[in-house]
Amino acid sequence: MSSPLQAFKYVPKDTFMDRLDPRSKFALSLSLLAASLASPQLTMQLVYLALATLLIAAAKRLAQWTPTLKAISPLVAAIFAANLIFTPGMPLTYATLMALRFFTVTTSFTLFFLTTTPDDLSLALEEMGVPREYTLMFTMSLRFVPTLADDVETVTAALLSRGFQLDRGNIIQRAKNYVYLLVPLIIYEVRRSLMIAEALEARAFGATKKPTRLYTLKMKKPDYLVLIASALIAVSPLAPAILNLSII
Amino acid sequence: MESEAAIQVENLRYVYPGGYEALKGVNLAVKKGEFIAIMGENGSGKTTLIKHFNGVLKPTEGRVLIDGVDTRETPVSKLSRKVGIVFQNPDHQLFSETVWDEVAFPMKNFGFPEQVVKERTERFLKLMGLYSYRDKSPYLLSLGERKRLTIAAVLAYDPEIIVLDEPTAGQDYIQKEHISGTMNLLRTMQKTVVIVTHDMEFVVQYVDRIVLMSRGRIVASASPHEVLLNPSLLASAGLMPPQLARLALQLSRAGIYTPRRLPETGEIVDAVLKRWHR
Amino acid sequence: MEGVNYTYPSSEEPVLRNIDLRIGRGEYILLAGPSGCGKSTLARILNGLIPNFYGGKLEGKILVDGKDPRKTPTYEMALTVGFVFQNPENQLFFSDVEREIAFGLENLGLPPHEIRRKVEDAIRKYGLENLRHRSPAELSGGQKQKVAIASVMVMEPKLLVLDEPTANLDPISAVKVLGLVKREVLERRISAIVIEHRVELVLPYVDRVVVMDRGRIVGDGEPYSVIQENSGLIGRPAIFDVYARLRAKGFPLHRWPRTPEQLAEDLKRILQG
Numbered sequence: 001m002s003s004p005l006q007a008f009k010y011v012p013k014d015t016f017m018d019r020l021d022p023r024s025k026f027a028l029s030l031s032l033l034a035a036s037l038a039s040p041q042l043t044m045q046l047v048y049l050a051l052a053t054l055l056i057a058a059a060k061r062l063a064q065w066t067p068t069l070k071a072i073s074p075l076v077a078a079i080f081a082a083n084l085i086f087t088p089g090m091p092l093t094y095a096t097l098m099a100l101r102f103f104t105v106t107t108s109f110t111l112f113f114l115t116t117t118p119d120d121l122s123l124a125l126e127e128m129g130v131p132r133e134y135t136l137m138f139t140m141s142l143r144f145v146p147t148l149a150d151d152v153e154t155v156t157a158a159l160l161s162r163g164f165q166l167d168r169g170n171i172i173q174r175a176k177n178y179v180y181l182l183v184p185l186i187i188y189e190v191r192r193s194l195m196i197a198e199a200l201e202a203r204a205f206g207a208t209k210k211p212t213r214l215y216t217l218k219m220k221k222p223d224y225l226v227l228i229a230s231a232l233i234a235v236s237p238l239a240p241a242i243l244n245l246s247i248i
Numbered sequence: 249m250e251s252e253a254a255i256q257v258e259n260l261r262y263v264y265p266g267g268y269e270a271l272k273g274v275n276l277a278v279k280k281g282e283f284i285a286i287m288g289e290n291g292s293g294k295t296t297l298i299k300h301f302n303g304v305l306k307p308t309e310g311r312v313l314i315d316g317v318d319t320r321e322t323p324v325s326k327l328s329r330k331v332g333i334v335f336q337n338p339d340h341q342l343f344s345e346t347v348w349d350e351v352a353f354p355m356k357n358f359g360f361p362e363q364v365v366k367e368r369t370e371r372f373l374k375l376m377g378l379y380s381y382r383d384k385s386p387y388l389l390s391l392g393e394r395k396r397l398t399i400a401a402v403l404a405y406d407p408e409i410i411v412l413d414e415p416t417a418g419q420d421y422i423q424k425e426h427i428s429g430t431m432n433l434l435r436t437m438q439k440t441v442v443i444v445t446h447d448m449e450f451v452v453q454y455v456d457r458i459v460l461m462s463r464g465r466i467v468a469s470a471s472p473h474e475v476l477l478n479p480s481l482l483a484s485a486g487l488m489p490p491q492l493a494r495l496a497l498q499l500s501r502a503g504i505y506t507p508r509r510l511p512e513t514g515e516i517v518d519a520v521l522k523r524w525h526r
Numbered sequence: 527m528e529g530v531n532y533t534y535p536s537s538e539e540p541v542l543r544n545i546d547l548r549i550g551r552g553e554y555i556l557l558a559g560p561s562g563c564g565k566s567t568l569a570r571i572l573n574g575l576i577p578n579f580y581g582g583k584l585e586g587k588i589l590v591d592g593k594d595p596r597k598t599p600t601y602e603m604a605l606t607v608g609f610v611f612q613n614p615e616n617q618l619f620f621s622d623v624e625r626e627i628a629f630g631l632e633n634l635g636l637p638p639h640e641i642r643r644k645v646e647d648a649i650r651k652y653g654l655e656n657l658r659h660r661s662p663a664e665l666s667g668g669q670k671q672k673v674a675i676a677s678v679m680v681m682e683p684k685l686l687v688l689d690e691p692t693a694n695l696d697p698i699s700a701v702k703v704l705g706l707v708k709r710e711v712l713e714r715r716i717s718a719i720v721i722e723h724r725v726e727l728v729l730p731y732v733d734r735v736v737v738m739d740r741g742r743i744v745g746d747g748e749p750y751s752v753i754q755e756n757s758g759l760i761g762r763p764a765i766f767d768v769y770a771r772l773r774a775k776g777f778p779l780h781r782w783p784r785t786p787e788q789l790a791e792d793l794k795r796i797l798q799g
């Protein structure tokens with residue numbers, strides 16, 4: 001898998017973050033994200049970013065997170081530049097705010113995906129009442145992304161091995177070249193999805209409207225603490241205003 | 249010495265982008281005109297290794313020379329002219345609308361003159377027994393036929409070195425006989441051939457040398473009869489000796505028949521009968 | 527199966543013609559034949575994928591454990607017939623072996639404690655303790671196929687159908703997979719049908735061989751004679767040659783060889799008294 005996608009690949013580790021219920025992790029990431037979007041203050045953004053980074057560090061996933069950071073850096077630079085140019089008034093503060101915000105949002109998002117297996121995620125969704133057809137679709141799309149990536153690689157290798165040059169010609173020609181790649185890929189993936197559908201049938205998928213589960217999610221003490229913390233984070237953008245008020 | 253090697257692999261290490269080290273220091277030299285088999289358990293790195301032969305994968309460390317040319321310094325499209333690879337799954341390598349175009353496709357990419365393309369396409373389709381399907385879509389052929397089509401597409405452009413990844417996996421007996429014929433043809437054409445396979449029974453008849461891989465390393469490289477009569481070595485690479493070798497091994501322990509070279513049915517039968525008549 | 531004919535919706539010609547097949551409890555059968563002869567099609571009929579999933583025209587009498595797959599939803603047939611496919615990649619859906627094995631039972635709506643018990647049994651039986659929380663996608667080919675079989679067997683089917691389960695496996699992994707099936711056949715008295723092109727690989731395990739050609743069953747019975755009669759279609763193990771030539775010379779071999787080792791035993795016994 002290429003490095004930017006690394007962010008979404010769950011590597012099993014046994015840390016406090018991994019042991020949390022996916023729902024409380026989701027709440028935590030979501031509150032960080034919401035707080036970052038809501039808060040117009042530079043200092044607060046720095047606090048959120050630091051918090052998210054700290055949590056990733058606590059989950060021992062810093063090494064996995066850095067490639068993502070590198071991959072999004074050009075994007076952040078672009079956001080910064082665009083805001084610097086197009087914002088009237090105090091462009092520097094605003095541009096920095098937007099750039100930081102982008103970092104915080106991606107980091108809190110990453111925090112969730114790095115510490116939650118796709119299985120757990122769909123379990124959480126099912127718990128929230130999403131039917132299994134959809135949660136399974138979700139699990140499987142994550143499960144088959146690397147497989148698809150491998151297929152792309154193999155087909156490309158085969159095409160190059162037949163003496164074909166993908167980067168030959170002008171832009172239009174190049175776009176056409178990719179059709180050669182797409183045809184076998186599409187045919188193969190359609191075949192694959194048929195095989196998957198067969199295999200699902202053979203495992204009694206759809207036998208009852210109410211499938212049971214081996215694992216059921218249970219909130220534990222730490223989860224409740226995290227939920228409370230998340231609530232606090234969510235309302236924290238209001239903190240400066242409240243503090244100011246009390247000083248006055 | 250150097251010019252004699254068609255493929256020269258030196259201290260090759262390869263790490264996939266995800267961080268998995270699939271090759272951990274591989275050394276291998278394949279002579280011109282040599283016919284070798286690379287064998288080994290699932291995941292031992294066979295496919296990863298052969299993908300280096302035409303440069304679709306580049307070494308993380310070490311180097312690969314084709315006819316003395318470093319694969320890192322030559323584009324894949326040029327190396328492929330010399331090294332034809334037939335990958336394992338035919339469905340990953342069918343690009344054209346018709347069977348005819350499929351065989352013509354590489355030759356067109358390599359700039360063969362039109363007349364030559366026509367002539368060779370026809371010849372190789374006939375050779376592989378696919379000529380009657382020439383106007384069909386490749387995807388309408390059976391698995392065995394699709395496999396043969398991908399072999400035809402590579403043979404037709406006449407690369408000096410031919411690499412086949414698992415040509416017999418999932419093939420029925422009759423298809424195997426077909427592919428067997430192709431192997432004999434390659435032998436008589438004195439091509440350099442590398443075949444990756446799990447199929448002992450199939451491979452022993454053709455190859456000069458068997459290279460065994462295990463966990464990203466080459467663990468043995470020797471003539472078929474040396475490898476085949478060494479069951480513990482084979483087992484370390486996830487393989488079993490072919491049936492006749494297994495039989496010969498048991499019989500030689502009992503002093504009934506001791507194979508000098510690859511065991512043959514006739515020899516075993518004669519040895520047993522001789523002993524019986526005594 | 528009696529007098530079964532079948533035509534895929536997209537074609538005119540029937541792919542199965544007049545199939546008669548009776549499978550007893552505890553039988554382990556090799557189904558062989560040239561590519562395209564209809565083996566996979568036959569297998570799909572047994573678990574109702576044909577016609578429930580594929581459609582097409584299916585005629586004749588079919589009963590699997592007293593159920594007609596045509597009148598039984600596929601998921602219900604899944605309780606009777608377990609199906610393992612060639613490519614393990616496409617039959618494993620989760621990122622945890624335990625969850626993978628539980629999936630079928632979950633779909634049936636079994637209570638969690640019962641699922642847990644059965645999953646534990648399966649994990650012990652198939653020696654998956656160390657892989658319990660690994661992602662099936664990251665296992666080796668042989669391990670994947672083992673998980674696939676475990677996750678089908680956990681539903682306790684009475685008939686196990688394996689469509690080229692070992693085509694991409696190295697021989698030692700392949701033999702292990704076939705051995706696992708043999709154990710299920712012996713221990714639970716289930717029946718199993720394995721489709722495979724390499725006759726010599728399966729030979730040590732099966733007690734019956736069915737050969738198909740162009741949609742018909744052309745051979746059915748004890749492995750040795752069926753393979754000898756159909757060797758033009760499916761090939762024959764090298765040891766059968768040795769055996770046949772020795773017998774032709776009057777050498778007193780009395781049972782056909784399943785493995786080279788067994789043949790060597792018999793030869794030694796005769797030659798060394």
Ligand SMILES: Nc1ncnc2c1ncn2[C@@H]1O[C@H](COP(=O)(O)OP(=O)(O)OP(=O)(O)O)[C@@H](O)[C@H]1O
Nearest residue numbers: 001264266268270289290291292293294295296297
């Ligand atoms: N694109 C990839 N990204 C990451 N790892 C890979 C990739 N392709 C292969 N690998 C890993 O590299 C190792 C060697 O794989 P390779 O395909 O070379 O094995 P092989 O010997 O050809 O096996 P098989 O007999 O199953 O075909 C395996 O562990 C495999 O999981």
Ligand SMILES: Nc1ncnc2c1ncn2[C@@H]1O[C@H](COP(=O)(O)OP(=O)(O)OP(=O)(O)O)[C@@H](O)[C@H]1O
Nearest residue numbers: 391534536537541560561562563564565566567568
């Ligand atoms: N979904 C389908 N629609 C139409 N025709 C099909 C379909 N699947 C298979 N066929 C055709 O039915 C015939 C029998 O196919 P089947 O897959 O049963 O063969 P097989 O014996 O399993 O072959 P193999 O050994 O290659 O797997 C073939 O001619 C094939 O082209």
Ligand SMILES: [Mg+2]
Nearest residue numbers: 294295296336
């Ligand atoms: Mg391979």
Ligand SMILES: [Mg+2]
Nearest residue numbers: 565566567689
């Ligand atoms: Mg089939």
